Structure formats: structure tokens, C-alpha cells
Amino acid sequence: METAIKVEKLVKKYAQVIALKGISLEVQEGTIYGLLGPNGAGKTTTINILATLLKPSAGTAYIHGFNVVTQPKKARRLIDIVPQRLCLDLRLTGYKNIYFHGRLKGVPSSILRKRIDELAEALDMKRHLKRRVREYSGGMIRKIQIMQALVTRPKVLLLDEPTLTLDPVSRRIVWDLFRRLVLEEKTTIFMATHNTMEAEILCDKVGLLNCGLLVKEGAPNILKEQVGVGVLEIRVKEEYLNRVVSAISEYLGEKIARIRSTLYVFLDKEEYFEPLTAKIRDYCLEVIYRKVTLEEVFIKEVGRKIVG
Amino acid sequence: MARVLTLVYRELCAAFSEKLRFFMRILVDVLYIVIGGVALQAMIGNRELFPGVNYIEYLVLGMIFHRIFADTMSETSISLFSDQRSGMLGLLLVTLEDPKYIIVGKFLSSAIIGIISGLMLLASLAIIMPCLLAKSNILALVTWIVFSSIIYTSFSMLLATIAVTPERLNLILNIFGNVVAFMSNVFYPLEYIPAIFWPVAYVNPMTYVVTLARFYILGVNELPWDSFSLIAIILIYTFVSIIISIKRIYKLIEETRL
Numbered sequence: 001m002e003t004a005i006k007v008e009k010l011v012k013k014y015a016q017v018i019a020l021k022g023i024s025l026e027v028q029e030g031t032i033y034g035l036l037g038p039n040g041a042g043k044t045t046t047i048n049i050l051a052t053l054l055k056p057s058a059g060t061a062y063i064h065g066f067n068v069v070t071q072p073k074k075a076r077r078l079i080d081i082v083p084q085r086l087c088l089d090l091r092l093t094g095y096k097n098i099y100f101h102g103r104l105k106g107v108p109s110s111i112l113r114k115r116i117d118e119l120a121e122a123l124d125m126k127r128h129l130k131r132r133v134r135e136y137s138g139g140m141i142r143k144i145q146i147m148q149a150l151v152t153r154p155k156v157l158l159l160d161e162p163t164l165t166l167d168p169v170s171r172r173i174v175w176d177l178f179r180r181l182v183l184e185e186k187t188t189i190f191m192a193t194h195n196t197m198e199a200e201i202l203c204d205k206v207g208l209l210n211c212g213l214l215v216k217e218g219a220p221n222i223l224k225e226q227v228g229v230g231v232l233e234i235r236v237k238e239e240y241l242n243r244v245v246s247a248i249s250e251y252l253g254e255k256i257a258r259i260r261s262t263l264y265v266f267l268d269k270e271e272y273f274e275p276l277t278a279k280i281r282d283y284c285l286e287v288i289y290r291k292v293t294l295e296e297v298f299i300k301e302v303g304r305k306i307v308g
Numbered sequence: 309m310a311r312v313l314t315l316v317y318r319e320l321c322a323a324f325s326e327k328l329r330f331f332m333r334i335l336v337d338v339l340y341i342v343i344g345g346v347a348l349q350a351m352i353g354n355r356e357l358f359p360g361v362n363y364i365e366y367l368v369l370g371m372i373f374h375r376i377f378a379d380t381m382s383e384t385s386i387s388l389f390s391d392q393r394s395g396m397l398g399l400l401l402v403t404l405e406d407p408k409y410i411i412v413g414k415f416l417s418s419a420i421i422g423i424i425s426g427l428m429l430l431a432s433l434a435i436i437m438p439c440l441l442a443k444s445n446i447l448a449l450v451t452w453i454v455f456s457s458i459i460y461t462s463f464s465m466l467l468a469t470i471a472v473t474p475e476r477l478n479l480i481l482n483i484f485g486n487v488v489a490f491m492s493n494v495f496y497p498l499e500y501i502p503a504i505f506w507p508v509a510y511v512n513p514m515t516y517v518v519t520l521a522r523f524y525i526l527g528v529n530e531l532p533w534d535s536f537s538l539i540a541i542i543l544i545y546t547f548v549s550i551i552i553s554i555k556r557i558y559k560l561i562e563e564t565r566l
Contacts, residue, residue: 048565053398078403083566085395089318091325100318104311104403132325160566 004188026054043192159209315413422457
């Protein structure tokens with residue numbers, strides 16, 4: 001399998017902040033890579049660099065071997081993007097926005113019309129396509145942006161929070177369209193998201209980006225296994241926070257993350273649940289046990305670590 | 309080339325998506341000529357403003373070329389402003405691959421909008437007041453509408469690159485356009501403008517475009533230079549505007565993120 005995207009020690013410095021602190025990653029052709037991270041982690045900066053719209057301060061990136069800094073035109077030929085920003089002409093209809101985008105990318109009219117029809121059918125947008133974009137809801141605008149990128153069938157598709165405003169059913173349809181594109185066309189998808197469920201369901205590989213650093217990378221299942229089998233979500237009474245933390249850490253060691261006064265305890269074995277809960281019950285408002293998902297991996301890496 | 313033409317078509321579709329706005333602007337100009345022009349002509353005792361040229365004939369040419377300027381300026385500014393604000397410039401760069409295609413597409417569409425506006429006003433006047441245009445060489449008028457649209461587009465592109473905030477866009481659309489028209493010979497001969505504003509009128513590119521149009525069509529030249537000098541001045545203005553606006557639009561495209 002060919003490497004579709006290669007990022008080497010990418011650094012991006014702005015006047016006040018360093019958005020990327022030397023990230024490196026590789027994405028194989030025909031796979032979906034999810035860049036997961038909190039707001040301001042550097043996801044959109046990475047997408048902008050890959051889209052050739054932002055020059056890195058150091059390091060570089062390649063799209064199918066083309067350097068995005070020194071060969072931007074060749075790189076652009078292979079990519080399309082679903083951006084976070086609006087990027088639509090509000091004065092035009094949804095149909096015209098998609099049509100012109102496809103034509104500008106060089107897709108022949110007849111093929112374009114067929115693809116727009118198919119996508120509109122799939123995303124339930126057929127009756128809305130003749131309306132102007134300014135009359136659309138947020139979800140409809142997102143669907144138009146997704147359709148716009150899908151009609152061009154690019155070699156590499158860059159997605160920035162692609163399903164942010166979509167309802168659950170539409171989200172599933174869009175995920176299905178993305179997966180089909182990968183399987184049928186060997187398209188490579190690079191996706192920035194903070195939706196852990198999206199990353200878990202859709203991505204072959206996930207990278208966790210925090211404060212400009214790639215802190216973890218791997219297949220979603222492997223990342224979950226590394227965290228444990230289950231997680232305890234403990235809402236602690238403020239005044240007992242330190243006491244509960246020391247009780248848990250004595251028992252489990254370095255497996256706690258904290259967001260405000262809620263603790264997340266990662267368990268290697270389910271049988272730890274009962275004895276641990278008995279130990280801390282009186283100091284807590286609520287203790288919930290759940291299986292580990294990518295959300296817990298995210299919380300473990302991105303939440304404020306208080307032990308370890 | 310096909311992709312540039314697609315961009316031009318897209319820009320035209322967007323600009324003419326609000327047809328009423330275009331028609332209203334033409335209607336206001338026609339009303340100004342048939343009411344204001346006639347009233348002002350009567351006010352000066354129906355005498356000729358220049359030998360063989362009355363005020364309404366004089367005004368018609370000024371209004372046509374003012375309309376072209378106003379429409380190229382507003383459409384270019386709105387298009388560039390909204391594309392920059394929405395991130396569309398970035399998406400266009402990813403799509404078209406080269407910034408120069410975006411610039412050429414925007415330039416051509418703006419010039420075509422100017423031509424359409426000028427021809428629409430001309431056609432409206434030809435229907436309502438055919439006697440007004442009896443003396444005019446229509447072919448020369450149409451040719452000059454095409455040239456002036458190209459010239460005005462170069463100024464409009466430059467102004468559009470300044471309109472990067474809503475306040476500046478508003479300033480350019482509502483104030484600058486009027487000031488340029490008032491401090492030129494669009495509505496009245498230069499000699500009636502207060503002397504203090506003559507320097508502004510003499511550096512105002514609209515003065516030269518309108519003067520040349522009147523010179524070729526009505527035989528009236530208000531400036532102390534021959535037509536070749538006027539053409540040379542306009543070409544210098546156009547060339548400088550194109551160079552600066554290309555540099556500024558490149559910068560705008562480079563600064564757009566998605």
C-alpha cells in the first residue's frame with residue numbers, strides 16, 4: 001500500500017502561540033485517519049497545511065509524494081476538502097454550489113449531474129437543492145459541503161469536523177458514504193474531529209493531538225485496550241477530592257484523569273469496581289461504570305492528569 | 309481556460325441572482341435622467357451646455373459610465389469580501405490550483421457585469437427617450453462601454469482588496485462611489501465644481517473615462533489635453549491599478565484559511 005499522506009516534524013508558530021510542535025504521521029492509501037483532539041489542539045492548522053493553504057514554520061508534508069510547500073499545485077490536484085468554515089456562496093442554490101465546485105475541479109457535466117442526483121437522494125436533499133444556501137439550516141449547509149467534496153472523487157479527502165451539525169441518521173449516512181468512497185475508489189480520508197464516536201466507528205487509525213503534540217496514535221481498538229477494560233466516572237464532593245484521589249491511587253496507581261472535580265479511573269479488570277466503589281462511596285455524589293470507548297482514551301490523554 | 313470560464317459563469321450567476329437589485333439601480337438612473345435631467349435642463353433655460361449639446365445629452369453619458377463604475381465596484385467588492393470572509397477564496401485555490409485563475413476569473417466577471425449594466429441602461433434609455441441617443445454613434449458608445457468596463461474593473465479590484473472588513477466595505481460602497489462621482493464631471497461640467505475640489509477632479513480616473521466618452525460621442529472635451537493624452541493617462545491608471553490589485557489579491561488568497 002502506498003503512503004498517501006506523510007507529515008514530517010511539522011511545526012507551526014503563530015505570533016502568540018505554537019499550534020504544532022513537531023508532529024509526524026503517515027496515512028496509507030485507502031484508509032481513514034482521524035486526528036482527534038480538543039479545541040485549539042492544532043487539528044485545523046494541520047488540515048490547512050495539508051490543503052496547501054498554510055505554510056509550516058518547520059517540517060513538511062507530502063500528498064502522494066508531492067510536497068505541499070514546494071509542489072502545491074500538484075498536491076491540490078489530488079485533494080478536496082470539507083472545511084470547517086462556510087465556504088459556500090449564499091446567493092447561489094445548493095445545486096449550483098455543488099455543480100460549480102465539481103466543474104471547477106474538472107468533472108464533466110454529465111457525470112456531475114448523475115453524482116449530485118445520487119448524493120442528494122442518499123442525503124435526503126433532493127427537494128432542497130433548488131433553494132438558495134442562505135435559506136438552509138446548519139445541517140443542510142453541512143450536507144452541501146460534504147456533497148461538494150464527494151462529487152469530485154478526490155484521491156485524498158480532507159475533512160474538518162465533517163458531521164458537526166448533522167443529526168444522528170444523517171451522520172450515519174455520511175459515514176457510510178465516506179467508507180464506500182474509501183472501499184470503492186481507494187480514496188484516503190484525513191479527518192480532524194473531536195467526536196470520539198465518529199473516530200471510533202469510521203477511522204482505521206487515530207492520532208490524539210493535544211497542545212500541538214501527537215500524544216498517542218494507533219487503531220481505535222488497540223488504543224482502547226491500552227487504557228483498560230472499563231472506566232469509573234466519579235463525581236466527587238469538592239471537599240473530599242484529595243482524599244478520594246489518594247485512596248484510588250493507593251489502590252490502582254497511575255490510572256486517574258480529572259476534569260474539574262470529576263475523576264475518571266481506568267480499570268484493567270472489571271472486578272476492581274466493587275472494592276474500589278466501597279472504599280470511596282461516602283465521599284462521592286455519583287459513581288458510574290462503563291466500558292472503555294475512544295472517549296475515555298481521549299479523556300485519559302487530554303484530561304488533566306493528577307497521577308502519573 | 310474552461311475552468312476560468314466556469315468561475316466567470318459562477319460569479320455572474322451569483323451577481324445576477326438578485327435581479328431586482330440590478331433592475332432597481334437601472335430604474336433609479338433612468339428616473340434621474342428623465343426627471344432630474346429634464347428639470348435641470350429647464351432650470352438653465354433649455355440652453356445648450358456646449359455647442360450642439362444640451363444638458364440631458366451631456367448627463368446621459370455621465371450616468372451610463374457612472375453606472376458601470378458603481379456596478380463593477382460593488383459586485384467586485386461584495387464578491388471578494390464574501391469569498392474572503394467565508395473562506396471560499398481558500399476553497400477556490402484548492403479547486404483551481406493556481407491563484408492567477410481566480411484573479412482572471414474575478415476580473416472577467418466584473419468587467420462583464422459592467423458591460424451588462426451599461427448596455428441595460430443604454431437599452432432602457434433607447435426605449436424611453438430614443439431622441440436622446442439620436443446624435444450618438446451607438447457602435448462607438450457600445451465599444452466605449454466595453455473599454456470603460458475593463459478600465460473600471462481594474463480600479464474596482466483595487467478598491468475591493470481594501471474592503472476586508474464590513475465597515476470598509478460599507479465605506480467603499482456607500483461613500484467612495486458617490487465621492488468619486490461628485491468630484492468628477494459625471495453630473496455637471498468641471499468648471500462648475502468649486503475650485504478647491506479641482507485637484508481631486510483632475511486625479512479622479514472617472515473624470516478621464518467620462519471626458520473621453522463625451523469627446524468621441526458628443527465631440528465635447530472639458531480637459532485641456534488631446535484625446536491621446538487622455539488615453540495615455542487612463543492606461544497608466546489602469547496599468548498601475550492592475551499591478552497593485554493583483555499583488556493585493558494574491559496576498560488575500562494566501563492569507564485565507566479554511
